[in-house]
Amino acid sequence: MEKVVVESFTMDHTKVDAPFVRKCGEICTPNKDIITKFDLRFVQPNETAIPTAALHGLEHLLAGFFREELSDIVDISPMGCRTGFYLIVVGSRAEEDVLTALLNSLKKVLSSKEIPAANPVQCGNYKDLSLFGAKEYAKELVDLLQKKYNLK
Amino acid sequence: MEKVVVESFTMDHTKVDAPFVRKCGEICTPNKDIITKFDLRFVQPNETAIPTAALHGLEHLLAGFFREELSDIVDISPMGCRTGFYLIVVGSRAEEDVLTALLNSLKKVLSSKEIPAANPVQCGNYKDLSLFGAKEYAKELVDLLQKKYNLK
Numbered sequence: 241m242e243k244v245v246v247e248s249f250t251m252d253h254t255k256v257d258a259p260f261v262r263k264c265g266e267i268c269t270p271n272k273d274i275i276t277k278f279d280l281r282f283v284q285p286n287e288t289a290i291p292t293a294a295l296h297g298l299e300h301l302l303a304g305f306f307r308e309e310l311s312d313i314v315d316i317s318p319m320g321c322r323t324g325f326y327l328i329v330v331g332s333r334a335e336e337d338v339l340t341a342l343l344n345s346l347k348k349v350l351s352s353k354e355i356p357a358a359n360p361v362q363c364g365n366y367k368d369l370s371l372f373g374a375k376e377y378a379k380e381l382v383d384l385l386q387k388k389y390n391l392k
Numbered sequence: 393m394e395k396v397v398v399e400s401f402t403m404d405h406t407k408v409d410a411p412f413v414r415k416c417g418e419i420c421t422p423n424k425d426i427i428t429k430f431d432l433r434f435v436q437p438n439e440t441a442i443p444t445a446a447l448h449g450l451e452h453l454l455a456g457f458f459r460e461e462l463s464d465i466v467d468i469s470p471m472g473c474r475t476g477f478y479l480i481v482v483g484s485r486a487e488e489d490v491l492t493a494l495l496n497s498l499k500k501v502l503s504s505k506e507i508p509a510a511n512p513v514q515c516g517n518y519k520d521l522s523l524f525g526a527k528e529y530a531k532e533l534v535d536l537l538q539k540k541y542n543l544k
């Protein structure tokens with residue numbers, strides 16, 4: 241059997257400077273469609289990790305907001321290391337477009353009054369959700385991304 | 393703008409009986425390929441949540457093992473609620489095939505001597521990894537899945 245390579249294990253996490261948006265993979269389907277994977281890194285690897293309630297809150301909020309900003313989203317999921325999210329879309333997409341969508345989505349987080357689906361019917365762990373935490377991380381992230389990419 | 397529906401918010405989490413493998417979504421690409429999403433639910437929603445180090449450890453272990461068992465995997469990511477993982481594959485796939493792949497992967501977890509990529513270069517939070525925790529959850533899960541699906 242061919243040796244299995246996990247893409248995220250090939251990036252040197254000591255060399256990156258978070259936050260950032262990085263195209264980290266492209267898959268070609270049998271009929272020649274492209275599936276693109278982006279690394280949305282929110283905090284610096286091995287220095288910070290987003291607490292579960294803030295991360296889970298961001299997952300609920302971004303699930304809807306990102307789909308309003310970007311079409312053909314397959315998935316947006318938190319990383320097990322809690323330093324960011326993976327975004328998967330159908331089609332090729334530029335990092336700048338994903339960055340814009342991320343910034344717009346985070347700004348919507350900042351003006352959110354509640355976390356959607358924060359109840360035991362729609363969520364698997366509804367007590368572990370923090371709107372406060374999600375907003376504080378979003379605020380920091382908007383500032384840092386705008387500085388880094390010279391958008392302010 | 394069209395109302396955005398997040399698929400996972402439409403399942404009634406109070407009605408399910410974990411653990412289970414559930415096909416939870418199919419997306420058709422422009423050139424008519426299918427992308428299938430599976431809900432691999434490890435623990436009962438709103439009753440248990442897998443601690444971060446065990447969940448993160450399972451993420452590292454399953455990333456490689458699942459790709460040895462199943463072709464055309466796009467992603468396997470932990471849920472923000474920490475009750476399971478989402479698996480995304482290119483192509484149509486039956487729940488039974490994913491269940492078999494999951495069981496084989498979990499059995500490989502049980503015989504693992506270390507967590508792959510458990511270092512600051514390859515991981516974003518390498519101190520938050522528990523091989524012990526990953527194995528204990530895997531052991532319980534193998535038992536419960538085999539009982540539930542009459543595989544023993």
Ligand SMILES: [Zn+2]
Pocket residue numbers: 296300362363364365366472473
């Ligand atoms: Zn949730």
Ligand SMILES: [Zn+2]
Pocket residue numbers: 320321448452514515516517518
């Ligand atoms: Zn990791």
